[in-house]
Amino acid sequence: MNSPAILNTMLERLERHRQFDAEDRTAVLALPYTVRKLRPHEHLIREGEPAENSCLLRSGFLCRHKIIAAGHRQIVSVHMAGDMVNMQNSLLKTADHNVQALTEAEVVLISGRAIIELATARPNVAIAMWLDTLIDGSIFREWIANVGRRDARSKTAHILCEFALRQERAGLAARSRYDLPMTQEQLGDALGLTPVHVNRTLKALEQAGLISRNRRSVTISDWDALRVAGDFDPAYLYLELAEGERSLVA
């Protein structure tokens, strides 16, 4: 019932963080899971609910968000194929944020209990999962800086750069052109802007020749200019581990 193909994605990802031995690999691939499809806007979990499952995103896009007073919301992260989501909620037992599908999505659900058992049995795998969530945290920190201290043009350029590199790394698109699976309202919720202003900002970036747009896809016409406009340094994504050394830790 366990198709290795499905958990291989997770294994590959974890092995980017940490050298595994055969038993580590076997243990990861032996995780029990179920697959679930989500429709756009469908919630995987809501804030305040007890959280059972971690989730490996197979296809599509998810976001995590928080609702705040006055009916506003803030998207705190966006996830794409290969990402492990909801580790936080499932290990901390009660969800402190919502996880919602941006597009049609397919997720692999793994119980928090199984994750803990795996971590207990295979410390090496535990460390790899830990590192994965630490990188998650690094992206959170960059987002705090992005929404807190950059102006609309800069924060918009920044998120476009981030999505470009993350989609490239996930094998979903080229850095120079990718599908942006979010409405302008959702982009606003990620950037702390109104949809109207997102629209104006994207238009300005386009008229300045940094990007061009076509329906829901983005073409980056001038990467360097966009990178400068967004004050973007990809170090916080820890992408370089894909090639190079086998382990993040000394």
Next chain:
Amino acid sequence: MNSPAILNTMLERLERHRQFDAEDRTAVLALPYTVRKLRPHEHLIREGEPAENSCLLRSGFLCRHKIIAAGHRQIVSVHMAGDMVNMQNSLLKTADHNVQALTEAEVVLISGRAIIELATARPNVAIAMWLDTLIDGSIFREWIANVGRRDARSKTAHILCEFALRQERAGLAARSRYDLPMTQEQLGDALGLTPVHVNRTLKALEQAGLISRNRRSVTISDWDALRVAGDFDPAYLYLELAEGERSLVA
């Protein structure tokens, strides 16, 4: 040379997250460490530098921050006695943010290598440390929402509530009165506001009777009103684990 008293703080904190056995405790207390004092404004580590050590904060206050273009900076977290800081940087090897002392501070340095060895030998401890960094991440998410979607009055009230509960939990002060170890400029860097506007906002909260101020200390005169003003729900701090059940995970 290893005084148990020093690492006991760390042990107690980890045991809030996870049930330990005798060997777990011994292993934590056997960690090699060095103690270092920091002057106000002194950096423990700078972004981009190779990171060697994790750090347990013994006394004083630290912040983590990022510098962005145009000379602005964003504080992404504030830490007080008992917090474990720099796990992220030391495990990911290259610092993606700065760690700086806000006040005189005393830190216990533990090498990333020792942390990894401990995690490998005692999976249970690894899970507890992992959970600690996950709670860290939960606070990051709340801060994204805070700087992204709340107005000045609300975000200021929110951070005052957060500091109150965290200092109370750390045994540093009462919820209703505590020392705020930050200048208004630093508060602004944490909230994404200018120091001038922080000043006006604090004054407004004071005139509305929610708080009163005296030098660098804050008295919360009307907790409920401040909580409402700040849209503050402490769930994201995961404080309730202090009492109650012995483990976060099922």
Next chain:
DNA sequence: CGAGCGTTTGATCGGTGTCAAGGATCGTGG
């Protein structure tokens, strides 16, 4: 063809930034 949703654009408003100056507090050295 119509309904619904998302995008685009314009006009105006308001919250926060900027600039500037003065006041309070603290540490330091005479």
Next chain:
DNA sequence: CCACGATCCTTGACACCGATCAAACGCTCG
């Protein structure tokens, strides 16, 4: 003990970025 400088706090006047309100437009799918 006082003088001084440095740092932080406070306040006012004004500017501007992004929010708000409103309406039209375009696409997609029944």
